[in-house]
Amino acid sequence: MPSQMEHVMETMMFTFHKFAGVRGYLTKEDLRILMEKEFPGFLENQKDPLAMDKIMKDLGQCQDGKVNFQSFFSLIARLTIACNDYFVIQMKQKGRK
């Protein structure tokens, strides 16, 4: 049985390939569908209708509209690091009470 972190790695790979299909990269539309399914609260809470365009633009490497696994991973990294920063602040505030 894989460890929790091995399972994390597997899930990231399989999620990417599930949405990328045989092409091996995500288009803007693939990424939008992936975000809607996997981060349902994220796009809903975006008041900016151009949020997806901005995400695509920010993923520097994919100016050709193709998101490869590395770019996908860097997006997950940014989301997770932001979540972690928020979590650490919350924990510190809780510790002060």
Add this chain to the structure above:
Amino acid sequence: MPSQMEHVMETMMFTFHKFAGVRGYLTKEDLRILMEKEFPGFLENQKDPLAMDKIMKDLGQCQDGKVNFQSFFSLIARLTIACNDYFVIQMKQKGRK
């Protein structure tokens, strides 16, 4: 209930904090224990006794011996991207048969 990718993000954060404790960073010893528990095959297959030292050195930002969440994430990124590259090659070879 969180989606699979939300669960992935949670697991990465909680794994880091489980081993980092209240200090908020991993020492070389914490990282060794984390790697042993979460990637049991990895260190076992390393014939190089200095593998952990090399990993620590490679994690550029932690020359002070402290691995923060971002550095931890970059280590997981490198492992996962390497696994994905291997997976893609295997899939291509399978496709050719």
